[in-house]
Amino acid sequence: MPKFDARTPRLFVEPPLAAGVGIPLDRDQTNYLGNVLRLAAGDTVRVFNGRDGEWEATLAGRKRPDRAEIVSQIRPQDRLPDLHYVFAPLKHARLDYMVQKAVEMGASALCPVTTRFTQATRVNTDRMRANVIEAAEQCGILSLAEVREPEPLERYLGQRGDGRLLVFCDEEAPDSDPAVALSRARKDGLGGTDVLIGPEGGFAEEERMLLLKQPGVVRLALGPRILRADTAAVAALALVQTALGDWGPA
Numbered sequence: 001m002p003k004f005d006a007r008t009p010r011l012f013v014e015p016p017l018a019a020g021v022g023i024p025l026d027r028d029q030t031n032y033l034g035n036v037l038r039l040a041a042g043d044t045v046r047v048f049n050g051r052d053g054e055w056e057a058t059l060a061g062r063k064r065p066d067r068a069e070i071v072s073q074i075r076p077q078d079r080l081p082d083l084h085y086v087f088a089p090l091k092h093a094r095l096d097y098m099v100q101k102a103v104e105m106g107a108s109a110l111c112p113v114t115t116r117f118t119q120a121t122r123v124n125t126d127r128m129r130a131n132v133i134e135a136a137e138q139c140g141i142l143s144l145a146e147v148r149e150p151e152p153l154e155r156y157l158g159q160r161g162d163g164r165l166l167v168f169c170d171e172e173a174p175d176s177d178p179a180v181a182l183s184r185a186r187k188d189g190l191g192g193t194d195v196l197i198g199p200e201g202g203f204a205e206e207e208r209m210l211l212l213k214q215p216g217v218v219r220l221a222l223g224p225r226i227l228r229a230d231t232a233a234v235a236a237l238a239l240v241q242t243a244l245g246d247w248g249p250a
Helices: 027-036 092-104 125-139 153-158 178-185 205-212 229-243
Strands: 010-012 022-024 044-048 054-060 067-075 083-087 109-114 165-169 193-197 217-220
Touching: 010 125, 044 067, 083 092, 083 229, 092 109, 092 125, 092 229, 109 125, 109 153, 153 205, 165 178, 165 229, 178 217, 178 229, 193 229, 205 217
Parallel strands: 010 044, 083 109, 083 193, 165 193, 165 217
Antiparallel strands: 022 067, 044 054, 054 067
16 A cells, blocks of 8 residues: 655545546635645645545646546545544533544544533534544545434443444543453454543443443553543543554454
8 A cells, every 4th residue: 555645735525536537626625725735736636535545636726726636546445443432522622632533543433422421512513524524634544434413321322233342431440451451352253342431520320330231341441540531532542442453463
């Protein structure tokens, strides 16, 4: 597979991609390319749509580039690991950060759930999707993580797929070594992994009891210090990707 080029601008586009096709760019993309990056017709960019891989394209347009002419495919489409990031929403900038980092860490679905101590009462899923696209553009990611609508924790747990592993971060976990806890969970035939980060107020006791009744559950401690929820997201996803995901042995 060709090495990722971090210097050439990447754009997410909606239409299908194929050699010889012209893709119109939206106003924000035109402004970014022409006024921020100072690119003009004839310059090269890379485009992807989350379905057809990554393609080299040449910019076209009279005053500012407003179209991308597709030239050739650079990377074929890949698939994200079956890793769902489940979280109690945070407010504003911290939620933006958490979404971006979960995408960088390889999450294939972002699932906001409300708990008793959830801080944010409203979730802007359109803004979450924009952050998913921005992170994918900047980090060479080809597949876009799915953004789900928020739902209560109880409802989410009631409709989880059979055979999935549930890793939830709990400061009261009996095993203080997260690597040991995850090594016990490693097994063949898993139907994917759900990583759950609760609110900064922690889980209510009835929520913790409900979680412990779930099949295939692992309680994960994240060290001797209490982490903020956005920090815990990065720590937990790194541990899971190393032990069970695509950071570890194939």
